Amino acid sequence: MNFNVKPNYSILLMSVRKGAPYSDKIDRKTNTLIYEGHDSPRNLSNSPKEVDQPLTTPKGSLTENGKFFTAAQAYKLKLTQHPHRVKVYEKIQNGIWCYKGFYNLIDAKIERNSGRGVFKFYLQPVEIKTLKKEKLIPFNRIIPTQVKIEVWKRDEGHCIICGAKQNLHYDHDLPFSKGGTSLTSQNVRILCLKCNLRKSNKILTIPPFLFT
Numbered sequence: 001m002n003f004n005v006k007p008n009y010s011i012l013l014m015s016v017r018k019g020a021p022y023s024d025k026i027d028r029k030t031n032t033l034i035y036e037g038h039d040s041p042r043n044l045s046n047s048p049k050e051v052d053q054p055l056t057t058p059k060g061s062l063t064e065n066g067k068f069f070t071a072a073q074a075y076k077l078k079l080t081q082h083p084h085r086v087k088v089y090e091k092i093q094n095g096i097w098c099y100k101g102f103y104n105l106i107d108a109k110i111e112r113n114s115g116r117g118v119f120k121f122y123l124q125p126v127e128i129k130t131l132k133k134e135k136l137i138p139f140n141r142i143i144p145t146q147v148k149i150e151v152w153k154r155d156e157g158h159c160i161i162c163g164a165k166q167n168l169h170y171d172h173d174l175p176f177s178k179g180g181t182s183l184t185s186q187n188v189r190i191l192c193l194k195c196n197l198r199k200s201n202k203i204l205t206i207p208p209f210l211f212t
């Protein structure tokens, strides 16, 4: 959790993987991301999973939990007109984080969980028309995590044109501007930055075996 790393937004790194340290969730019906707050740091507590997640530091300033909580409350209580904006990344495997898009922080609660207080932050994807106005990437252009995992396995984690293993990007085979979708792995592939730039908006012919 990084509150206001940029002047206008914060960053959250989430994970729904088994064994992740926090239990983040996505409510598929409403697309709401329910992000769990962070435990007390190890230097302050020997068993962080048994004590309340902290709102403030020992010196009394707000923790990251506290900053996000205050921002969510301010919006809920209508003390501010606009919800706090958050850029979200999701861990899909060790060392690989995927961009999930911009979210609005709309609510926060403290839940009792096995006798201790745990923060839950509620975030909703920012509407496409708002993002277009702000020249940010809308939610429906984001490749879903499941598709990314499939593509990563299929393309074996390297550029499918030159085999490079660095500076990799997920790329739409049929560009979004020409009606390509992010929703199936057939239209997504891994390219390195060089090959991606070379492609620009042209449709490349890909050896058919790659998509069988």
Ligand SMILES: [Zn+2]
Pocket: 159, 160, 161, 162, 163, 164, 191, 192, 193, 194, 195, 196
């Ligand atoms: Zn390449």
